[in-house]
């Protein structure tokens with residue numbers, strides 16, 4: 001359920017009901033996951049014993065600390081005013097009608113760590129027990145629920161991408177125990193004309209156990225309805241859900257991630273490729289004695305020059321008869337010629353190390 005829908009459950013239900021009457025095709029509609037939301041028959045994830053709770057994890061030095069147990073300075077309420085949750089004993093939790101919490105700073109691609117504990121005293125059943133959630137970009141909910149011993153639908157369990165993907169396993173600890181989520185989030189991408197070019201991607205570890213493996217949400221989280229992707233700003237506030245249950249949070253930190261599609265600069269090992277003549281190739285092919293021991297071979301096969309060192313032969317990319325790059329690795333081979341225009345010396349550079357050798361005749 002996305003934040004603004006909480007007070008509109010009934011409206012959504014009625015609207016959805018009307019939609020089904022109006023269009024019989026919808027009776028057989030499924031989400032792109034292949035399942036309808038909240039199918040009670042969808043297999044539940046197997047339980048995994050993750051052991052007792054751990055002390056709060058230390059944030060890495062480049063993390064933005066969103067909650068260190070002392071204040072709510074990094075959070076706002078839905079009206080952009082001060083957060084209405086309380087801080088108690090190093091943890092924060094919703095107050096009655098406190099509403100959703102929004103991070104003051106907006107985020108896109110990120111690594112998020114948060115720790116949470118469902119109420120020790122069990123109250124309610126199914127989705128009414130220890131329900132909260134963290135919404136990435138305020139759009140994609142990783143469900144928080146007391147799922148330790150709580151029968152509910154598979155795609156609503158703790159660690160579910162709510163309504164879409166159940167967790168791979170149920171890695172829940174007992175109510176009251178601290179649990180951790182480590183989440184890697186990649187935002188969706190859109191073309192200039194607003195077409196989705198890459199869906200969001202979410203990976204989640206629950207108490208150190210992988211429960212979501214780079215899954216692609218089929219759209220922003222919705223409740224009962226299906227919301228398709230639609231362009232949004234690249235960065236949006238992180239949201240914590242107030243579902244009316246006193247779920248506690250501590251130790252929340254986030255690291256902004258660089259985009260996955262970084263174009264590498266032009267490599268100095270990739271200048272113009274030239275075609276060598278047969279004579280040039282014949283002069284280059286042969287054995288080279290490596291200074292300090294061992295030999296290198298240069299061969300010609302399948303129309304390509306190959307450099308034989310300790311590993312499998314490396315394809316040489318000729319930039320001239322003196323300078324060569326390697327096809328897959330940042331490295332170079334350079335030849336020096338004698339007065340008779342025959343290769344006499346060789347140097348091989350890779351990984352910051354250069355080795356020298358001489359032609360064996």
Ligand code: MG
Nearest residue numbers: 131132133144
């Ligand atoms: Mg929730």
